[in-house]
Amino acid sequence: MFQSFGPDDLLLIAQGAVVTLVICSLAVVFGGTLGLALGLMSAGRIAILRWISAVYVGAIRGVPVLLIIFFVYFGLPLAVPGTDVPDYLAAVIALSVFASAYVSEIVRGSIAAIPRGQFEAAEALGLSYWSRYRFVILPQATRIIVPPGIGFLVVLIKDSSLVAAIGLMDLARSGNIVASLTANPILSYLVVGAVYFVICYTASAFARRYERRLSTRAVAPGVGDSLVVGSGVEK
Amino acid sequence: MPLYFGDLIPYAGELFTGLLISLGITAVAAVAGGLLAIGLYLGRASRRALPRRLAGAYIEVIRNTPLLLQLYLIYFALPQIGVNFDPITAGIIALTLNNAAYVAEIYRAGFESIPTGLNEAAAALGLSRRSTFVDVQLVPALRNVIPPLTNQIILLFLASSIASIVAVPELMHVMMGITSETFRTVETFVVGGLLYFGVAFLLAMTSKLIETRVIRWKVA
Secondary structure (H helix, E strand, O other): OOOOOOHHHHHHHHHHHHHHHHHHHHHHHHHHHHHHHHHHHHHOOOHHHHHHHHHHHHHHHOOOHHHHHHHHHHHHHHHOOOOOOOHHHHHHHHHHHHHHHHHHHHHHHHHHHOOHHHHHHHHHOOOOHHHHHHHHHHHHHHHHHHHHHHHHHHHHHHHHHHHHHHOOOOHHHHHHHHHHHHOOHHHHHHHHHHHHHHHHHHHHHHHHHHHHHHHHOOOOOOOOHHHOOOOOOOO | OOOOOHHHHHHHHHHHHHHHHHHHHHHHHHHHHHHHHHHHHHHHOOOOHHHHHHHHHHHHHHHOOOHHHHHHHHHHHHHHHOOOOOHHHHHHHHHHHHHHHHHHHHHHHHHHOOOHHHHHHHHHOOOOHHHHHHHHHHHHHHHHHHHHHHHHHHHHHHHHHHHHHHOOOOHHHHHHHHHHHHOOHHHHHHHHHHHHHHHHHHHHHHHHHHHHHHOHHHOO
16 A cells, blocks of 8 residues: 655655745745835835835735735635636745745845945936946845845745645645655655755855855955945944 | 625634634743753854754754744654654644754854953953853843844744644634635635734834843943
């Protein structure tokens, strides 16, 4: 009745890993884009946009990821009658919504970490809003975003396991299936756990290395730095 | 189907009970995990290699695998070797073990942020060992630890919803039950979401209050 743990089971787990990586990548693309927009909104000067962004981010960060996943999967079809949200689409939407709120916070924090002088200099040069961000602020913010961004990526990969609850055959659910096929849950979950660990640990290790490189390589002082009050000595 | 919250009124008691269970397992896991984390931190900061490696490996493994999987292992896999837990116990164990790894890292960051120069200064001033530890290390470290610690408790509370997957009768599980009985899915999720958000918000406010009122007077 039960098969012993074999290559077929490893294949199933590998397929699950692919599903997990695909939905997380899509969530990074969509959630990252939306998060960048929300982050720019909250760092901007228009009060209503700041307010919208703050309410959205606060609401998403204040509820469990599982609730977002269930809401998209069970709730959306009711809100728009006659539609049916397939599990993979629900997973990508829910994880994107979840990711956007966190990415927004990371983007906002990174922009806030850019010295004010940079904004003032860009404005003094007569750059438009978009040019200011495109050529001056975001290139510098990107370097600051990477470590916490990867930290969040690890959180996203781990939390993406919750889509197993709506039946999507991701890495976590493949572990469930293999556990019941082989009647060897300990081995099945340990293998699945090892796959998660390898993915997440690689990402964390990369972030740590990047951070070390950032902190060891001295940033060349900008020409105007010494002229700006609040830069240099106090830091 | 237009939104109608009236159908949920008979379930108010159930929702409240679910919220209390969520808060209960969060509280137990927060305290137990916080204590276990002291051991992990001491292991990690130890001069001996073995405890350092063991604690380090534990922390890395927990932090790089999903809580859901840890719960699966405890609830579905351990019975294979004759260890059985009821859902609530399994949920509390998983949340505690998970929380401990994160809190140990918070303790570490808190103590590491104290410059070593302060210890030397304390020695130069002739402070006793006890006074050096308490006044120069512990109190400033606590000041650094409390904000991330309360943030971790909020994350833990939200993560406690995962226990619903092994049928712990907490808030998320109650919500799923209500949706299948009333088909008021959106309404139930709005109410449940507000409950989660409300608690998370209150915890965040408490954290701010502690940061500004309680810790400030201890600033060295």
